[in-house]
Structures are given as C-alpha cells and as structure tokens.
Amino acid sequence: MPSGGRRPPPPDRDQDRDREPNQVHAVPRPGGRRMSLITTLARLEAVSSGRAQPAATVRHRHLSEHPLVFVPLTTAGEAGAPLGALVGTDRDAPRLLVVPQPRDRDQRFAFLAELADVVLPYIDAYGESVETAERSETDPETGKRVKVEVDLCTDAPQLIVPSRAGLDLVRLLGRSMRFRRTAEQEPEAPHPAPPRVPLLGRWLTHFGERARVPGSALLLACTDLLSRHWATGQSSLEDQHLGALLAWIDPPGGESGAEAAHRAERARDERGQLLWPPAGPATDPAFDNKLLAPAIERYDRARTALAAAEDGVEADDRSGEVTAAERRIRDLVEGCTRPTWDAVWRSLDLLRALPEGAHVEDRWTRDRWSFTGHRDRVLAGEPPQPRRDDAVTAAGKLATREREQARLDAQEALDDPLVMAGRRLAGEAFAGEVTDVVMAYGEGRRPSPRPLVTVRTDDRPHLDERVKVYRSLGGKPQAAEFVRYEDGEAGDGTGGGGALVVLRVVDKMGRGKEPEEGSVPEKGDRVCFTLFEHEQRGGAKLPDPERTPWTHGGPPVAAEGPPAADPVTEEDLL
Structure with missing residues (x-):
C-alpha cells in the first residue's frame, strides 16, 4: 500500500x-x-x-x-x-x-x-x-x-x-x-x-x-x-x-x-x-x-x-x-x-x-x-x-x-466441485460432516423450528457472528446463521481433527412446528455451505427514460432519421 x-x-x-x-x-x-x-x-x-x-x-x-x-x-x-x-x-x-x-x-x-x-x-x-x-x-x-x-x-x-x-x-x-x-x-x-x-x-x-x-x-x-x-x-x-x-x-x-x-x-x-x-x-x-x-x-x-x-x-x-x-x-x-x-x-x-x-x-x-x-x-x-444509450x-x-x-x-x-474447491480455499465456502443436530425453537408467539447443526470441517471460512450461510436443498438455497465455534473435543466426543462450526437453520423447513422430512441435515451427512448467496437480488427500480433527472442529462431526445452532416465552412473550401 x-x-x-x-x-x-x-x-x-x-x-x-x-x-x-x-x-x-x-x-x-x-x-x-x-x-x-x-x-x-x-x-x-x-x-x-x-x-x-x-x-x-x-x-x-x-x-x-x-x-x-x-x-x-x-x-x-x-x-x-x-x-x-x-x-x-x-x-x-x-x-x-x-x-x-x-x-x-x-x-x-x-x-x-x-x-x-x-x-x-x-x-x-x-x-x-x-x-x-x-x-x-x-x-x-x-x-x-x-x-x-x-x-x-x-x-x-x-x-x-x-x-x-x-x-x-x-x-x-x-x-x-x-x-x-x-x-x-x-x-x-x-x-x-x-x-x-x-x-x-x-x-x-x-x-x-x-x-x-x-x-x-x-x-x-x-x-x-x-x-x-x-x-x-x-x-x-x-x-x-x-x-x-x-x-x-x-x-x-x-x-x-x-x-x-x-x-x-x-x-x-x-x-x-x-x-x-x-x-x-x-x-x-x-x-x-x-x-x-x-x-x-x-x-x-x-x-x-x-x-x-x-x-x-x-x-x-x-x-x-x-x-x-x-x-x-x-x-x-x-x-x-x-x-x-x-x-x-x-x-x-x-x-x-x-x-x-x-x-x-x-x-x-x-x-x-x-x-x-x-x-x-x-x-x-x-x-x-441507438448509437448512444440514455442514462x-x-x-x-x-x-x-x-x-x-x-x-x-x-x-x-x-455445479462444479473443482470450482467450489477454489471458493473453499478462499474462505467463501466450507464443507464437512454433520456431527450433531439439536432441535431448538425460535422465540415468538408461534415458535418456529430453529435446529442447531454442528459441522466438522477442515476449511477455514470467514465467519463472524450471525453471518448467513447457504446450502442447496432441492435446487433452492437454504439459509443458516453462524452461531459459534466449538472445541475439537466437543460435539460428538470423537476428538477428530478440524473445526466444529455450529449453525442455526432458519428457513426451508415448512410451516409446521416440526421440520419437514429431509429439510434438516442429519448426523453423518456430508454438507457444503457457502457464504455467498445462490440467487441474486434485484437492485433499486430505475425511473422510466422519460423521467431521467437533469443530473443525468434529462429525458432523451428522439432522433428523427440519420444525424445531419456537418455544415460546410470556409475551411472546407480551397
């Protein structure tokens, strides 16, 4: 720098x-x-x-x-x-x-x-x-x-x-x-x-x-x-x-x-x-x-x-x-x-x-x-x-x-495990084995399932408190929140290598009190979570071209036919 x-x-x-x-x-x-x-x-x-x-x-x-x-x-x-x-x-x-x-x-x-x-x-x-x-x-x-x-x-x-x-x-x-x-x-x-x-x-x-x-x-x-x-x-x-x-x-x-x-x-x-x-x-x-x-x-x-x-x-x-x-x-x-x-x-x-x-x-x-x-x-x-796009x-x-x-x-x-490997090395995704699943519920008038899933991974994702991660579930992204890291000896008690990441699943589990079958990872499953969203959100709505603000050139002027040729001046004549 x-x-x-x-x-x-x-x-x-x-x-x-x-x-x-x-x-x-x-x-x-x-x-x-x-x-x-x-x-x-x-x-x-x-x-x-x-x-x-x-x-x-x-x-x-x-x-x-x-x-x-x-x-x-x-x-x-x-x-x-x-x-x-x-x-x-x-x-x-x-x-x-x-x-x-x-x-x-x-x-x-x-x-x-x-x-x-x-x-x-x-x-x-x-x-x-x-x-x-x-x-x-x-x-x-x-x-x-x-x-x-x-x-x-x-x-x-x-x-x-x-x-x-x-x-x-x-x-x-x-x-x-x-x-x-x-x-x-x-x-x-x-x-x-x-x-x-x-x-x-x-x-x-x-x-x-x-x-x-x-x-x-x-x-x-x-x-x-x-x-x-x-x-x-x-x-x-x-x-x-x-x-x-x-x-x-x-x-x-x-x-x-x-x-x-x-x-x-x-x-x-x-x-x-x-x-x-x-x-x-x-x-x-x-x-x-x-x-x-x-x-x-x-x-x-x-x-x-x-x-x-x-x-x-x-x-x-x-x-x-x-x-x-x-x-x-x-x-x-x-x-x-x-x-x-x-x-x-x-x-x-x-x-x-x-x-x-x-x-x-x-x-x-x-x-x-x-x-x-x-x-x-x-x-x-x-x-x-047009030759030139309006603003x-x-x-x-x-x-x-x-x-x-x-x-x-x-x-x-x-789509590609080789490409995903690059994102994992960059800390933008992590994969591992589910070692524990604890059922929990959210606080509210109507408690919703918020199970805690512990994943053992050898990757080093860039996680922070309440950071959202996503996994593909039936072609749709399922979101979870990062809760905490646990010691290597905790969770399943096996003492295996790798970090233990605790996540809270927050959606795609149905509307009932109990999650739908297959919507929550089970112990022993191999999972892959990403820190990037799978679907991109649309941006702010742009105004109609006729309502282009004056700071951006104002409304476009409709051109009638091809542009006129430059006028002949004295410099064009010998």
Whole structure:
C-alpha cells in the first residue's frame, strides 16, 4: 500500500476501443471467472507436466447442436474493413466470402450482403418454432406484477468466433451496418444498401451486447470457452492464440504443450509463411507483404486493363485475367482461414465431451428470452438500437451485467466441485460432516423450528457472528446463521481433527412446528455451505427514460432519421 495509507486507484477496465460513446458496460473477467488458487495451481501443474490441466469438471456454457461458425479476416491497418471469411454450420462445407479489393466500398458492401444471405436464414429458422411460457409483467392499471402467457422460441441461434477479437469485430460490423440506408428509405441515396444489410447489423449488435452479459452463450469466443475449462502453462494473453491453446490441451504425441504451442505460433514454411496462420482476425505481416499485397496489386492492374479495353476480344482476355487474379486472392484467404476453421470445430469436439452443468440450461433459457424479445422488436418495426444509450438504459445494462456475473460465479461453484474447491480455499465456502443436530425453537408467539447443526470441517471460512450461510436443498438455497465455534473435543466426543462450526437453520423447513422430512441435515451427512448467496437480488427500480433527472442529462431526445452532416465552412473550401 502506498505511503499515507491510501489504496491505489482501481485499474481502468473500460478499454474496449469500439465501444459506442456514453455506453456504460461491465467487462466480464476473462473466461467469466476469477483467478483462484486452484487455477494458479493448475497452471503450475501444466508447466510441470507439459499438458493443460482441467479447470472444470463440467461444461459451463451451452453449445448448440448446430452453431454458426464465423472465421473472419480483416485488412491490416483498416479497422472494420473485411478481407474475407469462412462461415457456415457444416464443418466440411464452409461458405467462403472474399473481398478482392478491401478499399473498394462496393465490394465491401457486397461482402456484407453475402454475409447476410448466410446468417439471416440461420437466425430466422430459430424464430419460427415457439412455445407458450409464463412471464411476470406489471399491470398498467394496478401496478402489480401478474403472470401472462407469451411466446418463447424453443431454441436460439449461436454464433461461434475463434477469439475475443472476433467478438469486437462482430460488434463493429453491427454498428457499421445497422444504420445503413436502403433504397426504400432514401431513393436518391448514392450507395443504397439491400434491406438485409441493416437487418443483419441489428442482429450482430444484439449478439455483441449479449456477449457482454456474463454467462450468455448467444455469441461465444472459442478461446474463452477453452481457457474456462482448461488451465495452460502460458499467460492469458497467449491463450488467445487458438492454435497454441489447443496445443497445450491436446498436444501431438511425444511433444510437450510448450513445444507444441511454440511450433503452432512460430513454425513457418520455406516461403516464410506460418504453417498455422491465426485468423486474429488480423493477418500475419509476412502474409500481407509477400502474398496478399502482390495478389491485390495484380487484381487492380487487371481491372484497370479491363476498363481500358477497346474491343470485345481484348475485353475477354482482360476479363480472364481479372478472374484469375480474383481466384488467387480467394485461394489465399481460404488457405489463411481454413486452419482456424478446423481448429474451432476441433475445440467444440473437446468441449462436447464434458457433461453440461446443471445451471447451464437455465442461463440458456434467459438467452432464448433475449432472442425472442429482439425478434419481436424487429417484427414490430421498431428502430435499430441507438448509437448512444440514455442514462437509464446504460445504468440498467450495467446493473444486469453485475448481477449476472455474481449469479454466474455462484452457479458455477454449485455445479462444479473443482470450482467450489477454489471458493473453499478462499474462505467463501466450507464443507464437512454433520456431527450433531439439536432441535431448538425460535422465540415468538408461534415458535418456529430453529435446529442447531454442528459441522466438522477442515476449511477455514470467514465467519463472524450471525453471518448467513447457504446450502442447496432441492435446487433452492437454504439459509443458516453462524452461531459459534466449538472445541475439537466437543460435539460428538470423537476428538477428530478440524473445526466444529455450529449453525442455526432458519428457513426451508415448512410451516409446521416440526421440520419437514429431509429439510434438516442429519448426523453423518456430508454438507457444503457457502457464504455467498445462490440467487441474486434485484437492485433499486430505475425511473422510466422519460423521467431521467437533469443530473443525468434529462429525458432523451428522439432522433428523427440519420444525424445531419456537418455544415460546410470556409475551411472546407480551397
């Protein structure tokens, strides 16, 4: 701690460069978890053994049976300028999209339209099948919460990208596409977009927003999925290289993870090209300078010669040169993206081998609600997501992400003994054997059962007087209060090792004078109590956007159409 007793300021967590102005968001921790002592030990063991160690015993994310894999490439030095992509749901037959000249706006727009032709039918297929579900809504007349029956999509689409940089690109593409004007909106626009382009932009924006919600699985990065379930002997930054990460998890025979990862990152052929080029989505400089740049230059010369052709015979020859140059670029893009495409599907195979966690389906149901809600907004003709969130919406998003992060941490610990072990080492949970149960009753007009349960544990929980602890009882949290510690010789008189923790059970025992059967631990039972709550409480109710206080900018002003261009000034003229 610095002199003066003051703590250093917290690090700036908001370093997302493509974040829209005034959008407040919580950045989830890499992999959606804290760096626990268990994870640190697993990394050390990975270095010692030369192979990645399990960081989880179950799969903590939902995997669709038919995910849409998207492996993009971007042009060096131009953020958001696509070079090409492999996209599709069939691992053996991906769809190759290429922009031969990334600086050509028409070609970039054609790429986006072709991408929409692949992605939108996949999304629409999930919006057709619905089921009836109940949802709580506020009655506008009484102001009370009531149950209403609404349609809920039976499943939702899932988009998989290779690494975390792919998540940023999806958000960037969504922002650049959802405000494009179509010919119907502006008939005189010089470059009108097909209607499917802004629609895809709205969907990519929604996927990108959900990716910022901890535990969501609509849009996933493959490297985050793998690093959540395996601990390697390299840094978290190096784990963002999909090839190196897989080399630690499943190295070739006879090689250690470090050797295989080094080869996956640096091995080159006789031309100086990477043997396993990563779709970052940035490309390797050697690939750009030695292969891609000459191919694009050849393509530009062929197009220029075609435009200058004077007769039909010469035009046919020049057209063949353009086709050959374009085919060369397509081959380069496919060769650069195909290794990553295969690595993504190999990663999904490894993840599917793990059993799904108990709370994964619950989180996927929330994703289905999110998908259904956005589908309904699109069908209702609502405008696209705004460029800037108003104060109430931004505060609501931040509160939701913080609540979902706490819920995810709790659910992963409840689903996974390995994760719970990390919480136990941190003093946030304890497990042990029940050594004694004494029936007691609370004081009041109607005495309620308040049994005292003594648990022998080797853990060291951070307990204080009347601190509440929780255990899972039939999928619901049962609360108890810490009463006191007892000497090791007390309780059952066996004199066994470990501390004796006396707890008072306070709920989930029924309404009778005697507890319901199975609601109170019995002597000899193995139990696990946590100091963290299993369910997260909702925060304070936020005002309607129309009632935003002046301290937060006042009510939002409805924008009519696209923002006006900057006025022409004298400085704009020579």
